[in-house]
Amino acid sequence: MTLIERFGWSPFFESRFLSFGLEGLVPARVLREERECFLVVAPEGEAVAEASGRLRHAARSRLDLPAVGDWVALRPPSDRGLALIQAVLPRRNRIARKAAGDAANPQVLAANVDVLLVDMALDGDFNLRRLERYAALAWESEADPLVVLTKSDACADVLPRVADARAAAGADVLAVSAVTGAGVLELAARLAPRKTHALAGMSGVGKSTLVNRLLGAGVQTVRETRASDGRGRHTTTRRDLLLLPGGALLVDTPGMRELALWDGPGEAAFADIGALASRCRFRDCRHGAEPDCAVRAAVADGRLDAGRIVGHRKLLKESAWLARRADAGLARAEKARWKSLTRDAMRRDRRARSVSRDELTSRHPCSRGPARLAAS
Numbered sequence: 001m002t003l004i005e006r007f008g009w010s011p012f013f014e015s016r017f018l019s020f021g022l023e024g025l026v027p028a029r030v031l032r033e034e035r036e037c038f039l040v041v042a043p044e045g046e047a048v049a050e051a052s053g054r055l056r057h058a059a060r061s062r063l064d065l066p067a068v069g070d071w072v073a074l075r076p077p078s079d080r081g082l083a084l085i086q087a088v089l090p091r092r093n094r095i096a097r098k099a100a101g102d103a104a105n106p107q108v109l110a111a112n113v114d115v116l117l118v119d120m121a122l123d124g125d126f127n128l129r130r131l132e133r134y135a136a137l138a139w140e141s142e143a144d145p146l147v148v149l150t151k152s153d154a155c156a157d158v159l160p161r162v163a164d165a166r167a168a169a170g171a172d173v174l175a176v177s178a179v180t181g182a183g184v185l186e187l188a189a190r191l192a193p194r195k196t197h198a199l200a201g202m203s204g205v206g207k208s209t210l211v212n213r214l215l216g217a218g219v220q221t222v223r224e225t226r227a228s229d230g231r232g233r234h235t236t237t238r239r240d241l242l243l244l245p246g247g248a249l250l251v252d253t254p255g256m257r258e259l260a261l262w263d264g265p266g267e268a269a270f271a272d273i274g275a276l277a278s279r280c281r282f283r284d285c286r287h288g289a290e291p292d293c294a295v296r297a298a299v300a301d302g303r304l305d306a307g308r309i310v311g312h313r314k315l316l317k318e319s320a321w322l323a324r325r326a327d328a329g330l331a332r333a334e335k336a337r338w339k340s341l342t343r344d345a346m347r348r349d350r351r352a353r354s355v356s357r358d359e360l361t362s363r364h365p366c367s368r369g370p371a372r373l374a375a376s
Contacts, residue, residue, distance in 0.1 A: 004029065007041050007241075008112070008194050008249055013071045016089050020073035025086055028074040030066050030111075031241045038066055038085065042074055049074060049083035063096065064088070067108035068239040068251055069196060093142045095198055097259055104322055110198040110239065110251040115191075116143040118169065119201030119210070122155035128168040129311045133259050134200060135169035136270075136315060143198070145171040148187060150206040153177040168308070170271065178209040188214055193247030200253050211252050214244055270312045272304065 002009070007029045017027050028042040028049070038049045051066060052075075059065050066072055066088050075084040092112045099107040116138035120131055131147065138145035147165050152158050152175040166173045174190070176183030191197055191214075199207055242250045273295060277285060281292035287309060298304035 002043060003041065003045065004043055006194065006243065006247070008196055009071070012092065013089055017071075017073065020087060023073075023086075025073040025075055027089075028072050028083070028085075029241070030068050030070045030072060032238060033066070033068050034238055037082075040072065040074060040083065040085075042076070042083070044076075047074075047077055047083045048081070049085050051085045055085060055087060061106060062099075063094070063106050063108060067094070067111045068241050069111035069113060069198075071112065095137065095141045095143065095200070097137065097256070098322055109200060109253050110196075110241075112196055113141065113143045113198045113251065114195040115197045116141065116145050117197055117199045118145055118147045118171075119199055119205050119207050120147065120149055120165070121151045121201075121205040122149045122158060122161055122175065123151050125202065125205070126161060128164055128305075129307060130202070130259075131165055131168045132270075132308065132311045133315065135171060137200070137259065138171075145169055146190065146197075147171055147173040148199075148210070149173060149175040150178060150210055152182055153180050167305070176210065178206055178213045181213065184210070184213045188244070188246060188248075191244060191246065191248035191250070194249070196241070196249045196251065198251040198253060200256070202256060203254075207252065211242070211250065214250065215242065216245055270308065273308060273312055276304065 004027060009027065009029070013027065020027075026042050026044075028040040028047070030038050030040050031046070032039040036050060038051075040047055040049050049072075056065070066085055070091065071089040072085045073087040073089065075086055077083045094111045095109040095113050095116060096106050097109060099105040116134075118131065118134040118138065120126060120134075126149075135145050135147070147169050149158075149162065149165060155161065155175075158175050162173050162175055174183055174187050176187055178184065199211065201207055239251060239253050242252060244250055276294045276298050277287070279294035280287070280290070282290055285293055285295070287293050287295040295304065295309065299306045299309065
């Protein structure tokens with residue numbers, strides 16, 4: 001098995017790389033993104049690379065630039081020691097969210113992910129509505145979700161919370177303790193070789209400690225929990241694609257203070273509400289005061305948690321707002337791009353006309369001056 005095959009190289013990406021191979025480029029996978037540089041693994045080993053000017057210029061948004069987990073077409077290192085990323089190969093999928101802040105900007109957490117490990121701690125920060133968001137992120141990204149409930153040693157009654165998490169996420173759930181090691185071997189057995197898994201969760205849920213357990217070494221920095229509220233602190237500050245001892249690939253992401261979905265409201269995570277809504281009297285039922293609402297009836301008889309409706313509505317509202325902001329931002333960016341292209345074209349046209357006038361003037365007899373005319 002070649003080096004890049006160990007990192008997930010497959011016929012899917014090989015078929016999309018053929019034209020780049022004819023140009024003398026080599027395939028590589030992005031292991032780390034740090035400012036404007038990337039650590040990549042290529043057939044000959046690891047290298048530090050940067051995106052080419054052409055790639056940066058052609059990118060319409062951050063979504064088009066390399067991200068951790070991407071396969072790229074790489075020009076091997078030049079004399080100054082940096083390789084050059086010429087293109088990003090088509091992705092199988094992406095895990096994307098709205099970047100933190102008020103602006104409607106996208107952020108790719110990881111690309112080409114098979115399984116999204118949703119990490120939530122079994123302590124005072126356990127929150128089903130937040131868990132629904134992470135599950136929606138997985139379903140929307142076409143990655144299989146697997147819920148990992150960490151800090152099981154800090155929870156007196158694990159089984160009811162496991163059941164609640166399974167109902168909220170619609171996915172398998174594993175309870176683990178990175179401190180005692182409980183459940184870690186079972187989790188490691190679920191991580192398939194050459195498959196890419198991304199670990200995502202809020203700050204302080206114990207991701208770094210869990211990653212160290214899976215690696216069998218203290219690679220990721222770990223901080224103690226705060227004595228005031230028992231919560232962990234944000235430690236991981238960058239995304240890394242790691243090769244685990246069993247051959248599985250793991251993207252460790254920084255803890256997130258907020259999560260807003262970028263690619264849609266994650267309807268697949270609320271399939272139970274969708275199935276009930278299909279039996280409502282009105283197709284556009286908002287599950288409020290409308291008569292014969294199957295969703296409200298399910299809440300009334302205990303078949304559906306009322307909180308899921310609230311969480312679903314909130315995601316739909318956020319998605320609609322983000323779509324409007326993103327469309328407006330894209331329109332402004334496209335207008336600015338065309339304005340710049342038009343301005344450049346006008347400058348080139350003025351230069352061309354100026355050169356033509358100079359050539360015409362130099363060829364006209366009157367431009368030779370009195371002395372030269374007399375001589376002729």
